Amino acid sequence: MARYPSKQLFSTYYAHWIHLYKEGAVRPVTLRKYEKTLDHITQLAPNLHLHELNRASYQALLNKYAQTHERQTVMDFHHHVKAAILDALDDGLLVHDPTRRAVIKGRAPKAKKTKFLSLYQLQLLLRHLHLGSQPSWDWFILVVAKTGLRYAEALALTPADIDREHQIISVTNSWNYKSSTGGFQQTKNPTSVRKIPADWKLIHQLTTLCEGKSADQPIFVPEGKRVFNSTVNDILERYCTQLGIPVISIHGLRHTHASLLLYEGVSIPSVSKRLGHADTTTTEKTYLHIIQELENQDRDKVMKHLSQL
Structure with missing residues (x-):
């Protein structure tokens, strides 16, 4: 050395x-x-x-x-x-650590796009979808909105991942959409391999949608074709504009899913597990503003309760 x-x-x-x-x-x-x-x-x-x-x-x-x-x-x-x-x-190639006490600077952040929709706005969007008898980007939007799946995870869903009896959607892979050849790949992290409870209506819809399709083939990726996230994002932008609601991305639907669960009182560990985060710290950092808002509401509830004693 x-x-x-x-x-x-x-x-x-x-x-x-x-x-x-x-x-x-x-x-x-x-x-x-x-x-x-x-x-x-x-x-x-x-x-x-x-x-x-x-x-x-x-x-x-x-x-x-x-x-x-x-x-x-x-x-x-x-x-x-x-x-x-x-x-x-x-390894002894340096004598001192030059990164010690480094000062992090940077340009002022750009105005951020809206990350999530309200419940009313999401309901408007979902009612606007055209859900036919074959897999489509509209079906894809519905799945992501109701499950909080990552884009690549939703692309990798196969009929075998839909458990009608137990109303479970299994996440076992993601789809390498950035490669020209596509293909299954590992999930973002080990905790991203998970089972997501889904409502009976979505499970029934997906089961019907998958009838006659190979159990191990992606539901939303046409065989031999490449898919791009810009395609579904363009569709989302068009729908949001038509409805007069904030324009969000497909990843914004994942944020919407998590945000609405938190507002409904679902615990941070449960939301973290559903999203496939590596730990609850990731969830807390991502949704800090919502958590702080809920904490303020909790404080008001505590004070109201104490005043009645």
């Missing part, structure tokens, strides 16, 4: 680090994020050598990146780079 500062280019080290530790260990979509980080390092600091990394040079790299990115994106970049730097430190 080396115990002296390395003089190789930092971009070269980072490329080798990705190959050594990330290839084959993370999902392709995650690997592409690390490769994108490498592209930024190569562009912003092409002549930065590993032994030149100190707090000042590292902060300068972050500052350059922050000029064109929002603060949260800079934070993600920092975490990707820091992981490699800490390994270099452990």
Whole structure:
């Protein structure tokens, strides 16, 4: 193990680090994020050598990146780079940790699109759907709205995943829609493999929709064809515009599903399990604003109760 500062280019080290530790260990979509980080390092600091990394040079790299990115994106970049730097430190290629006490800057965030619909707005949308006898994007929208599935998870649903007797939808795979050849792939994380209770009406509709179809073939992906999330998002945008409700994405329907459950008093652990989050912390962070609003309502209820004692 080396115990002296390395003089190789930092971009070269980072490329080798990705190959050594990330290839084959993370999902392709995650690997592409690390490769994108490498592209930024190569562009912003092409002549930065590993032994030149100190707090000042590292902060300068972050500052350059922050000029064109929002603060949260800079934070993600920092975490990707820091992981490699800490390994270099452990291997003796660096003497000190240049990421210590780094300051995260960034551009002001853009105005965020609406993430979820109200119950009334969702009801308007679902009543607007054209549900025929064959699988369609309208059916897909209904499934996501009623289950909270991720886009790739809903694409991977097969007739075998619909348990009519127990009214359960099983999530066992996701669909690699970003690949030109498609195909099943692992879910986002181990906890994403789950069984989702569904209402009897949706189960009956899906069972009818799947009649005569192969048990192991995706319900919503035509055989031999590629699908794009922009297709269903365009349909959603058109429907929302026609109805005069906020325009949301297909992922926004997942947020809508979770938000409405929380407002109805469903516990955070139950919502987290239904969404397939790695832990409840993810759920709490994603829906912090709703949780805080519910806590305020709870406080009012407590005060009202105490005043009656």
